Every structure is written in C-alpha cells, then in structure tokens.
Amino acid sequence: MSIRAQYISLLKQLVALPSVSAKEAYLPETAQLIADAFRTLGAKVTYDDSYFAPIVLAQFTTNNPHASTIVIYNHYDVQPAEPLNLWQSDPWTLTSRDGKLYGRGVDDDKGNLTARLAAVAEYLSENNNELPINITFIVEGSEETASRHLQDYLAKYHDILKADLIIWESGGKNDQDVIEIFGGNKGIVTFDFSVTTANNDLHSSLAATANSAALRLSQAIASLFDHDGNIVVPHFYDDVLSPNEREKQLVQSLPLTRESFITQHGLTTPLHSDLHDADLKATLYFQPTLNIEGITSGYTGPGVKTIMPATATAKLESRLVPNMLPDTTLQHIKKHLQAQGFSDIIVTKTLGQPGYRSDMSDPEITRVIAVAAKYYNVLPVVIPTSPGTGPMAIMHDALQAPIASLGIGYAHTRDHAPNENVRLVDYNQHIDVIKSLIASYRV
Ligand SMILES: [Zn+2]
Incomplete structure (x- = not known):
C-alpha cells in the first residue's frame, strides 16, 4: 500500500469514530488512534489525558540545533452529524464518490490531519528519514467546543514548545478554485439573556396590567441597536484594532462583490454597509458583530393559547x-x-475566545505564500483574518509565532453540515504543498 493510501485508511478509521466533543463521545479512542499513528512514524508522543478530550503532542526533531520549528495545529473532534436524513451516505463511513471523500470530519478536521501526516511520512521516506526542521503536531479534541483546555495545556508544556511558524488546522480553495491563506480569525463571546416576569404564565387579560417576559426580553435586545442596526452599546468599539495598510489592501483585493454576496445568501434585508455607506469587505473582515442566535418564549404550537x-x-x-x-x-x-x-435581564456567559491577526508580511508567512504560489502556479488569495472563529489568539500568545491557515477544503466542503466532503485532488495537493514547505527549509 502506498503511503498516501495508508493515511486514507487511517482517515477511514478516524471517520468511523463519532468523536463529537459536544457529546464527549469517542474522544480518548480517537486520540489513542492518532497517538499510535505518530508513534509508528517515529515521533516522540506526549499523550495527556488529564482533560476530557486528551491532547496529543507529537514531535519530530532534527539533529540540527539551529533548525526552525513548525507547529501544526489540528483537532480530532467533530460537530454532530444530525440531521442524518440529509446525508447521502453514512456520516461515519468514509465514502468515495465522484473524486470526492464524504464523511463527518473529512475536512474539519480529520482529513487535514491525515494529509499532513502523509506529507511528513512521504518526506521522511524520500529523504533518508531526515527532516530539515522540527515539526510539532498539537492535536486537540475540544476545538468544536471552544478549545476549553488549550490555554491551560499550552502553559503546562510551555518549556518544551517553541515555534517559528504555526500551520493552522484547515483552509482551502475559494469559489473560483484559488487557494486561500488566512492569517487570523475573529474571536467570540456567546451569552444568554433570560428574564422572569411572573410566578408562572399568566392569563393574557392581565396584559392590561404588566409586560410579558417575551416583550421585556425583546425590548432589552432591541436596546442594543438603533433602527439601522448599529450597535449602540457604549464602549463596544473602544478596543477594535484598526487594520494596517497591507491588511486593508489584502481584503480589498478579495474577489467578493456586493451583488454576488447578496445572491449567494439570498439576502432580503439591506446590508449594513449599504445603510452606512461603508465598504462591505472591510465591514465583514474588520468589524465586530452582535447577533441573536435564537429566542425562546411562550406558546408557539398550533392554534391559539392566550397567555402572557x-x-x-x-x-x-x-x-x-x-x-x-x-x-x-x-x-x-x-x-x-x-x-x-x-437590570432584571440575567446575562450568562457561555463561551469566550479572543480574536487574532498575523502580520502577513512576516517572513515565515511570506514563505508559506511563496511555496503555495509556486506549487499552485497562481497567487494565493491572502486574507489577514477569517470572519470565522478559532483559538488562534491562544496559540499565538503561547508560542509567539505567526499563523498561516491553508488546507484541503474547497467552496462546497460543507463543514459542520450534512455531506461534508473534500475533493481528492485538493487533498493530494495539500500533501504536496506541505512537503514543499518542509523542503523550503533545506539549506
Ligand atoms: Zn476545525
């Protein structure tokens, strides 16, 4: 069996383990399988199971004391597969059709991990088992649930961890099939509002005398915005880091238009950027958001129920x-x-993570861009910050190295959704790019 085929078969085993961190399911089993794969490849493995999702650290080292170190960050936990009826094949069975691999986690993030393992394995076998750099894999199992222990973990292993460059978990090609390289992501804070206005639901005739909890909550939420949707919370924007010139330029050159954006999402409400005469791309990439994920109150079943x-x-x-x-x-x-x-609205924080942007002119970042440009024979789309979220800030603060995100995905990868898939051609290209990146450190 070829090296690449061996790691596809590892991917098959990994996909078969429904390692959903939200359900705390199959996490140690999956971590063990990954640790074994690293050991087989000759890495020094540190397996830490003091967390609900064990963290696997795998270090490949060179004899050269001056060699650089790349840290590769991945995660083995996945999102739930539901709704199952929308999958064309079983989410927990790696399935190949039409040049694509289907299964939960095939892109996010198990496939990226096995592609990178295959890259290191192939490089070693083609180069007398020697690497020109140190490579450290950090593979966690709680990324989909806010990387709850990553910060603590990185502090614990501070003395044995160093990095000149961090390669992020995933990435891919845009809808024009051009590879994208991200250098940052937004942070997030999630929270609940709750309010109680009476001992129990009341007869709605009493609405003549008092407000319901539903109205009270709606008013509280509405107070966060003005009529145009501007966030009016005092000091909300105080700490916003303005983009530098290069970041502005990079975002301006992204192939995104107002019209395509509206069509793609079928938007029927005005864009904030239109209401405020602002730039859509700058708003999307450089501005914070405040969003309602869902509201629950009262009776929403069939017919009528006259309650407050x-x-x-x-x-x-x-x-x-x-x-x-x-x-x-x-x-x-x-x-x-x-x-x-x-003051009757109870605010409860659920998750929190700060955001991060790399300096995209850092020599290690430009190295990644140059390697990708040469391999794909096209200038990658370089994006200083992804509008999505991940623990980049935690990793950067601990390791003080710039972060580049690129991977095996494409525009229809469907992360977190039914029929998650990757194209085999992209998967194999990512293996080649990681090998080229390793080779770029040869002196
Ligand atoms: Zn992920």
Missing part, C-alpha cells in the same frame, strides 16, 4: 476583532442593560 409568557430566554453572540476581549465586551453589554433599566 412568564419567562423568556435568548442566545446571543458577539464576534470579536483582535484586541477586543470576551469578558470586557460582555461587561459593556451588561452595563448598557443596567443603564437602560434592564
């Missing part, structure tokens, strides 16, 4: 740009509610 709901809850989130801190942002929101007379 006594309780109402909402789930909200704010995507943060670099420099904004989750707890500080939430404090601003709490203070605003108090000032607006909504």
Whole structure:
C-alpha cells in the first residue's frame, strides 16, 4: 500500500469514530488512534489525558540545533452529524464518490490531519528519514467546543514548545478554485439573556396590567441597536484594532462583490454597509458583530393559547476583532442593560475566545505564500483574518509565532453540515504543498 493510501485508511478509521466533543463521545479512542499513528512514524508522543478530550503532542526533531520549528495545529473532534436524513451516505463511513471523500470530519478536521501526516511520512521516506526542521503536531479534541483546555495545556508544556511558524488546522480553495491563506480569525463571546416576569404564565387579560417576559426580553435586545442596526452599546468599539495598510489592501483585493454576496445568501434585508455607506469587505473582515442566535418564549404550537409568557430566554453572540476581549465586551453589554433599566435581564456567559491577526508580511508567512504560489502556479488569495472563529489568539500568545491557515477544503466542503466532503485532488495537493514547505527549509 502506498503511503498516501495508508493515511486514507487511517482517515477511514478516524471517520468511523463519532468523536463529537459536544457529546464527549469517542474522544480518548480517537486520540489513542492518532497517538499510535505518530508513534509508528517515529515521533516522540506526549499523550495527556488529564482533560476530557486528551491532547496529543507529537514531535519530530532534527539533529540540527539551529533548525526552525513548525507547529501544526489540528483537532480530532467533530460537530454532530444530525440531521442524518440529509446525508447521502453514512456520516461515519468514509465514502468515495465522484473524486470526492464524504464523511463527518473529512475536512474539519480529520482529513487535514491525515494529509499532513502523509506529507511528513512521504518526506521522511524520500529523504533518508531526515527532516530539515522540527515539526510539532498539537492535536486537540475540544476545538468544536471552544478549545476549553488549550490555554491551560499550552502553559503546562510551555518549556518544551517553541515555534517559528504555526500551520493552522484547515483552509482551502475559494469559489473560483484559488487557494486561500488566512492569517487570523475573529474571536467570540456567546451569552444568554433570560428574564422572569411572573410566578408562572399568566392569563393574557392581565396584559392590561404588566409586560410579558417575551416583550421585556425583546425590548432589552432591541436596546442594543438603533433602527439601522448599529450597535449602540457604549464602549463596544473602544478596543477594535484598526487594520494596517497591507491588511486593508489584502481584503480589498478579495474577489467578493456586493451583488454576488447578496445572491449567494439570498439576502432580503439591506446590508449594513449599504445603510452606512461603508465598504462591505472591510465591514465583514474588520468589524465586530452582535447577533441573536435564537429566542425562546411562550406558546408557539398550533392554534391559539392566550397567555402572557412568564419567562423568556435568548442566545446571543458577539464576534470579536483582535484586541477586543470576551469578558470586557460582555461587561459593556451588561452595563448598557443596567443603564437602560434592564437590570432584571440575567446575562450568562457561555463561551469566550479572543480574536487574532498575523502580520502577513512576516517572513515565515511570506514563505508559506511563496511555496503555495509556486506549487499552485497562481497567487494565493491572502486574507489577514477569517470572519470565522478559532483559538488562534491562544496559540499565538503561547508560542509567539505567526499563523498561516491553508488546507484541503474547497467552496462546497460543507463543514459542520450534512455531506461534508473534500475533493481528492485538493487533498493530494495539500500533501504536496506541505512537503514543499518542509523542503523550503533545506539549506
Ligand atoms: Zn476545525
């Protein structure tokens, strides 16, 4: 069996383990399988199972004391596969059709991991078992649940971890089939609002005398915005890090138009950028958000039920740009509610993670861009910050190295959704690119 085929078969085994971190399922089993694969390849493996999702550290070292170190970050946990009826093949069975591999985690993130393992394995076998750099894999199992232990973990292993460059878990090609390289991502703070306005749901005739919890909650949420959707929470934007000239330029050159954006998402409400005469790309990449994920209150079944709901809850989130801190942002929101007379709204933080942007002119980042440009024979689309979220800030703060994100995905990879898939051609290209990146350190 070829090396690449061996790692596809590892991918098959990994996909067969439903390692959903939200359900805390199959995490040690999956981590063990990965640790064994690293050991087989000759890495020094440190397996830490003091967390609910064990973290696998695998170090490939050279004899050269001056060699650089690349840290490769991946995760083995996945999102739930539901709704199952929308999958064309079993999510937990790696299935190959039409040049694509299907299965939960095939892109996010098990396939990226096995592609990178295959790259190191092939490089070693083609180069007398020697690497020109040290390569450290950090593979965690709680990425889909906010990397709950990563910060603690990185502090614990601080003395044995160093990095000149961090390769992020995933990435891929855009809808024009050009490879993208990300250097950052937004942070996030998620929180619940809840309010109780009576002992129990009341007869709705009493609406003549008091407000329901549903109205109270709606008013509190509405107070966060003005009529155009501007966030009016005082100090919300205070810490926003403005992009530098290169970052602005990079985002301006992204192939995104207002019209294609509206069509792609079937948007029927005006864009914020149109309401405020702002630039869509700059808003998308460099501005924080405040969003309602869902609202629950009262009776929503068939027919009529004439009640005043006594309780109402909402789930909200704010995507943060670099420099904004989750707890500080939430404090601003709490203070605003108090000032607006909504001290009865209980605010509970659920998750938080700061955002991060790399300096895209760092020589290690330009190395990655140059290697990808040469291999794909096209200039990659370089994006300073992804609008999505991940623990980049945690990793950067611990290792003080720039981060580049590229991977095996494409525009229809469907991460987190039914029929998650990757194209074999992209998968194999990523193996080649990682090998070229390793080779670029040869002196
Ligand atoms: Zn991921």
